[in-house]
Every structure is written in structure tokens, then in C-alpha cells.
Amino acid sequence: xxxxxxxxxxxxxxxxxxxxxxxxxxxxxxxxxxxxxxxxxxxxxxxxxxxxxxxxxxxxxxxxxxxxxxxxxxxxxxxxxxxxxxxxxxxxxxxxxxxxxxxxxxxxxxxxxxxxxxxxxxxxxxxxxxxxxxxxxxxxxxxxxxxxxxxxxxxxxxxxxxxxxxxxxxxxxxxxxxxxxxxxxxxxxxxxxxxxxxxxxxxxxxxxxxxxxxxxxxxxxxxxxxxxxxxxxxxxxxxxxxxxxxxxxxxxx
Numbered sequence: 063x064x065x066x067x068x069x070x071x072x073x074x075x076x077x078x079x080x081x082x083x084x085x086x087x088x089x090x091x092x093x094x095x096x097x098x099x100x101x102x103x104x105x106x107x108x109x110x111x112x113x114x115x116x117x118x119x120x121x122x123x124x125x126x127x128x129x130x131x132x133x134x135x136x137x138x139x140x141x142x143x144x145x146x147x148x149x150x151x152x153x154x155x156x157x158x159x160x161x162x163x164x165x166x167x168x169x170x171x172x173x174x175x176x177x178x179x180x181x182x183x184x185x186x187x188x189x190x191x192x193x194x195x196x197x198x199x200x201x202x203x204x205x206x207x208x209x210x211x212x213x214x215x216x217x218x219x220x221x222x223x224x225x226x227x228x229x230x231x232x233x234x235x236x237x238x239x240x241x242x243x244x245x246x247x248x249x250x251x252x253x254x255x256x257x258x259x260x261x262x263x264x265x266x267x268x269x270x271x272x273x274x275x276x277x278x279x280x281x282x283x284x285x286x287x288x289x290x291x292x293x294x295x296x297x298x299x300x301x302x303x304x305x306x307x308x309x310x311x312x313x314x315x
Contacts, residue, residue, distance in 0.1 A: 066109075066178060070103060073102040074099060074158065075159075075162050075163075077098045078159050081155070085155060085156065086148050091148070092120065092148055092151040093117070096116060097117060099158075100117055105249075106179070106248055106249050107178055108174070108177060108180065108183060109158075109174070109178045109192075111244055112174065112189045112192025112193065115192075115193070115237065115244070119236045120151070122232070123236070124144070127140055127143050127229075128144070138221035138225050139214075139222055139225055142208065142222050143225055143226075145212055146205065150196070150208075152204075153203060154192075154196055154200065158171075158175075168195070168199055168200075168300045168303075169301065169303075170195035170300055170307055171195050173307045173308065174188065174192050174307065177191065177311050179248075180311075182248075182313035182315040183314065184244070184253050184259055186244035186245055187259070188311075189240075190310055193237070194310060195303055197268070197272055197275055198274070198275065198303035201272065201275035201276075201279070202275045202276075202279040203282070205226075205276065206283050206286075216283040218276070218277075218280065223276060226272070227273075230268065230269040233272075234269060247315075253314060278295075282295060282296065
């Protein structure tokens with residue numbers, strides 16, 4: 063159902079084409095790219111609302127993590143958290159680049175891209191569909207890659223897991239606050255049935271999704287010597303994310 067304006071998609075391709083090494087290399091690259099994508103998308107394109115939420119939340123988290131006092135939180139490995147943000151964002155941008163090139167991204171991302179112009183959806187549905195795809199599928203992959211890049215052993219008892227968990231409460235509050243601006247239909251009109259929408263979204267908990275991603279990442283970490291099994295496991299993550307996304311994106315009209 064993707065009927066996005068070809069000129070918009072051309073603009074998105076041009077934004078992605080200027081990234082160094084095809085993907086962001088720093089948090090500054092991530093923030094600039096997300097902002098450029100936001101500015102390129104019209105309000106009735108559902109991708110705008112996932113991208114907006116991702117951009118604003120990432121900005122707030124980064125301001126907390128990188129501040130001199132750590133936002134009042136004692137962080138053990140800020141460099142690792144910032145590297146994770148860069149690797150994590152790259153997976154979203156890779157999926158978008160693949161879609162714009164006519165390729166086939168992960169199934170969970172394809173669900174969102176197919177629905178991005180569906181006026182039967184609320185903006186909050188499309189935002190949470192993207193969050194689900196990014197956390198339930200991409201985050202485990204990003205955790206493994208970040209640990210490999212930084213020489214960190216991925217394990218539940220690590221200080222990196224402590225830092226990862228400390229981000230949860232911040233994310234929950236930021237996403238809850240941003241929801242208020244997304245509680246309209248995709249074109250901007252009122253939602254016809256708020257109770258129906260709440261029923262759709264009731265099971266989407268960021269903390270639960272993120273802890274599940276960490277556990278999945280640990281499994282993938284221990285499967286590094288078994289690439290075919292790791293690929294099948296990653297495929298199951300994609301399938302599970304797609305199924306939840308199908309529930310999130312049940313039309314309201």
C-alpha cells in the first residue's frame with residue numbers, strides 16, 4: 063500500500079547517499095540524518111512519525127548520557143552506549159535504503175513501509191510499529207556488533223548490561239510523553255475509537271522489548287561460531303517482530 067510520492071523517496075535516497083561509509087559513523091551523523099529525513103517527509107507519511115519519535119528520543123537520551131554529570135546517572139561505559147546508538151541507527155537506515163532501492167528489507171520493516179501511507183492508521187500506530195521492528199529485530203543484532211567492535215564480552219552480569227538497563231526508564235518516559243502528540247489519525251484528524259487503539263497498543267512495553275533484545279543478543283553472541291543457526295535465529299526474531307507489528311497495525315477504520 064506504499065503510495066509515497068516518488069519525489070519524497072528521491073529526496074530520502076539523496077539524504078542516505080551522503081552518509082560516510084554508507085552509514086552514520088558518529089552520534090552527530092545519526093542526529094543529522096534523522097533530522098533530514100524528518101524534514102523530507104510530509105505529515106501524511108507514516109514513516110515520518112516513527113522517524114520523529116526515534117529522532118527526538120535519541121536526542122534526549124544522548125544529551126543525558128553525554129552530559130558531564132551523566133544526567134545524574136552513573137554510567138559505566140558511555141563510549142559503548144554511544145557506539146551502540148550509531149550501530150543501531152545504521153540498521154534502520156539500511157532497511158530504509160534497501161526499500162528505496164527496490165530491494166527486500168526484513169519482514170518487520172516491510173510491514174511498516176507498506177503501511178506508511180495508510181490513512182486508516184493513527185500516527186501512534188506507525189510510530190510504535192517502527193519501534194517494534196527496530197527493538198524486537200534490530201537491537202539484538204546491534205548489540206552483538208557493538209560488542210564485537212568494542213571488544214566487550216556480551217553477558218548479563220556486565221556493566222554494559224547495567225547501562226543498557228538504566229536507559230529503559232528514560233526511554234519509557236520520553237516515549238510516553240511523545241505519544242500525546244501522535245494520538246491522531248495519519249492525516250491529523252481525530253481517532254474514531256480510542257478504546258480500540260488502546261487495546262491494540264496495550265502489549266507494547268519498551269522495557270520488556272529491550273530486555274528480550276538483550277537476551278536474544280546473548281544467544282546470537284554464543285552462536286557466532288554457528289552462522290547458519292544464528293541466521294535462522296535472527297529470522298525467527300524477524301518473524302516474531304512481524305507478527306506483533308501486524309497486531310499493532312490493525313486499521314482503525
